[in-house]
Amino acid sequence: MSIRSGSELRGQVNLQCDAVVVGTGAGGSIAARELARAGAKVIAVEEGAYCTSADFNQREEQMLPMLFQDRGGRTTDDLAIRVLQGRGVGGSTVHNTNLCKRTPDAILDLWHDRYHVTGMRAVELAPAFETIERDLSVAEIPIAMRNRNNDILRIGAEALGWRGGQLKHNRVGCQGSGFCELGCVYNAKQNALKVVIPQAVLAGADVLSDVRAVKVLHNANRVRGLRAEAIDREGRIVAEITIDAPVVVLSASAVGSAALARASNVPDKYELVGKRLRMHPGGVVAGRFKDEVCGDKGIPQSYECTEHLSFEEGSDRRVWITTAFAHPIGTASVLPGFGAKHMSMMRSYRHFSVLTAMLHDESMGEVYLGSEGRPALRYEMNRSDRLQLQKGLRACAELLFAAGAEEVVIPATPQVIVKSRRDLDRIDWSFGKPHSVPLTAVHPMGTMPMGDDPRSSVVNSQGEHHQLRGLFVADGSLFPTSIGGPPQISIYAFAQHLSPHIIARARH
C-alpha cells in the first residue's frame, strides 16, 4: 500500500500477488486501481521514477530526460520521426497536453465490423467513459483560457469556413503557465499521477518505481508472473525481482508492452505482436505575425480544426490539425538550418504561431527488440500517408495566412518560406515526407490489437491474450487501427471497461 522506489532494493527479491501491472500510465493506473478496489493483491511496476509536482521545474533540459523515454531522444530506427513517450509514475499523462476526446464512434464501429471487436461500441463503452471523465474532471476548456496561438487557429478556420471547435481537458486550477509538456508544477493536471495512482494505493495497490520489467514468466499457456530489475538513477541494476502472479497486465505503452511480449516469447502463432504500429506522426508549420503571439504561454492546445479529418477507412481526409508550441529548446530543434540564420529566426520566437498536422495514419510500422534488448521502432510512411502529410502542411499554411500571418515557414530542408496564400499554389509539396520535414509522434498504438479472431488480433475483446491465459493488455497497443486523435481518454476508459475481466481472472 505504497509507492516505493526499487532502487532501495538489493540482491534477489521474491514477491507474490494476484496481479502484476507493468506500467503506470493511463491504462496501468486504472487496472491497478480497479484490481485493488476489488480486493486483489496487486503490484504495479514502473520503469521510471516517481516524481511529483515538487520535482518539476519547467526547465526543458532537465525535464525532457526525466519524463521521457531514452532521455527524450527516442526515434524511429531511420531517425526520421521523433517519438515522445512518457517514463515514470503516471506515464505519458504527466507530460501530455491533457486533451480529452472519446474514441470516435466511427472508429469503434469500424473495429466491430472489420476487426471483430465485440462489446466495445460507443454505447457499451459509455459507462467507462463517464466514469473516467468524472474521475478526471473532464470539461471543456474555458474560452477565456484560449491563448492567442489557439485563437489564430480559430480565426483561420472561421475565415476559411472550415470545421473546428474548442477542446476538452482534464485540468483543475490551471495557472496557464504553458509548461504542460514538462510536468505541471501547479499540480493542476487531473492525471494518473495525481488522481488514479493515489486511488490505487489507497485501495491497497503497491507501486514499485525504478523497476524495469524484463520477462513475462509463463508455461503451459498460463502466466506465472514477471521477472524484473530494480535500477538506480544511473540505470545500474541493483536487484533482481521475481513476482509470482497468475495475471500480468501489460500497460507499458504500444512500444513497451509489445517489446516485453517479444522479449518474453509470448505465443505469437500469426506473428502479430509488435506489428501494425501506428503513431499519428505530425509535422508543423509556423506563421510569423506582426504582433506578438506568445504561444508558449497559456494552455498549449485548446482548439482543433477537423475539416480534413474523417474516420472512414481509406478516407483521403486523415489530418487532424491543432496548435503546437514549444519552449526554446524544442523550437530550436525543429527550425531548419543552423548558425546565424537560425538564430535570426529564433528571434521571432514570440511572433510565431505554430500549427501541427497530425496524421490519422494507415502506414504500419513495427516494434522490435533492438540492441541490448531495448525497444526499437521501424516505421515507413506509405504513399497515401505522405500525401496526407503534404495536404496537412498546406492546410496549416492556409489557416495561418487566413488568420493574418505575414509569412509562413515550413521547417523543411531546405526551408520553405511562403509570403502569401497565393504562393501556396506554386509550391511543389513533394518535399513533405519523412527526413525532409521534422516529424514527431506522441501516440504509438496498435501493436497488440484486440479482436475475437486470433488470426488478426493478439488479445480478445476482453483484453486477454488468445493463447496465454492471464496475460492482459490495457494500453494503446489494443487499438486495431489509428484513432485519429488524442488517445489518453480511450486508454483510461478501455482499461476501466476491461477491468472486470482482469479481476475475474485474478480471482481464479
Next chain:
Amino acid sequence: MSRVSRRGVLRGIGVGILALGGVAALVRTSGYELPAHRRGKLRVLDAAQFTILTAIASRVCAADASDAPSIEETDVVGFVDSFAVSMPEKMKRDLLLFLSVIEHVGPLFAKHVDRFTSLGLSSQDAVLSALEANDEGLLRGGFAGLKALLFMGYYRDPRTWPLLQYDGPTISQVGSP
C-alpha cells in the same frame, strides 16, 4: 532470391558510411588537445571528440549579432558531455561515432579532403549543410539529433533567453543550468 529494397540499399550505404567513420576514428585520433581547464573533467568525451564537438557547436550555435552569448559562455560542449553520461548506451555510441563521421567523412560531402576541424568556417558550414540535406536519412537524422542536443546546451542558458524575449519558468529557479 531475396528482394533488395531501396530502403535496404540506403541503409547499407548509411551503415557503410558510419563504419568508415568508425575506422577513420580508430586510425586518426592524434593531434587533438584539450584546453587545460578541461583536462580530467570530461565524463564521456575524449580530447578528439571534445575538439570535434566544439568545432561543430561553434557553427551550429554561431551568433547573428554581438548580444548572443558564445558557446564557451554557455558551456554547450560541457553540457553535452554531462548529458551523455546517462544516455542509453547505444545512443551514446551513435553520438560519438557520428562525431567521427563528421570529422573524417563529412568533408567529402562538401568536396573537401581535410578533416572537419581543419577546415575554414565557411567550409565547415558547407559540410554541415551537406549533412543536413543529405539523401541518406541516417546522416540527415543524425545531424538533426546532434543539432537538437547542441541547441539544448545553448538555449538552456538563461543568458540566451533575452534574444528570444523568452520569460523562462514561471516559478523560482530550481537547480542550475
